[in-house]
Amino acid sequence: MNKTIQSYLDKSASAAPLAVFRIGFGLMMLYSIIRFxxxxxxxxxxxxPQFHFSYYGFDWVKPLGSFTYLLFTICGIAAFFIAIGFKYRLSIILFFLSFTYIELMDKTTYLNHYYFISLLSFLMIFLPANRHFSIDYPKATDHTLKTPTIPQWSIDSIKLLLSIVYFYAGLAKINSDWLLKAMPLKIWLPSKYDLPFLGNLMQQEWVHYAFSWTGMLYDLLIPFLLIYKKRGSGHL
Incomplete structure (x- = not known):
């Protein structure tokens, strides 16, 4: 057993997939902050608002008045630095702390996606995501940072986290409301009537059911698609 574990821990993979994931993550988070x-x-x-609903045990986490803008600015800058791989370790720590603080300020803004981002950014603190395609990479003086490979577990850890999220999301969709009544998509999609070219399509009932069923199947298949790897491929 110990040999099997050690053998797995000794496996390496290309650093490129994790680097691409880091870039995509940073850019999406930057866009989200700007959009917000x-x-x-x-x-x-x-x-x-004069009153905010705090999470149990986090009553001390409150909006910072006008300095709340500074908090969002720090979060956005950290996301940008993550994307370009500049001072990655410091940037991902700052992003995790600032983003999580923002989400803890008021639980009425809770989204499971935000909770996932906090978990993912915490995990990324411990991953060598700046080993490739980053500003840190060419400036590294440590020879280990110049090796375009990373431990296999660093990629698999993200796969595992994504698999858990998607698989349970798929299981949650296996119910009569989602599959037999196309709810809540039957309410959400018609509101997109103003979408260019697709607005009329969003009004069709068969589209609501198609989205419901494909959404469920997609979520359930994600873990298997992440596990599947073509021979000779080391992609995330």
Missing amino acids: AAHGWINSFYIT
């Missing part, structure tokens, strides 16, 4: 600010949600969600 552009819609005026920082002010309407955190500054204007």
Whole structure:
């Protein structure tokens, strides 16, 4: 057993897949922060309200008044630095702390996606995601950072986290409301009537059912697609 574990821990893989994941993660988080600010949600969600619903044990986490904008700015800059691989370790720690603080300020803004991002960013603190395609990479003085390989477990850990999220999301969709009544997509999709070219399609009942069933199947298949690897491939 110990030899099997050690053998797995000694396995290496290309650093490119994790680097691409890091870039995509950083850019998506940067876009989310910019979008949040552009819609005026920082002010309407955190500054204007006089009362906020705190999480149990986190009563001390409160909006910072006008400094809340600074908190979002730090989070956005950290996300950008993650994407370009600049001071990666410090950047991912700052992102995890600032993003998690933002989510803990008021539980009425809770989304399971945000909880997942906090978990994922915490995991990424311990991963060598700056080994490739990063500003840190060419400036590294440590010879280990110049090796374009990383431990296999660092990629598999993200696969595992994604698999858990998607698989249980798929299981949660196996119910009569989702599959037999196409709810809540039957409510959500018609509201997209103003989408160019697709607005009319969103009104069709068969589309609601198609989205419901394909969404369930997609979520359940993700873990198997992540596990499947073509021979000679080391992709995430």
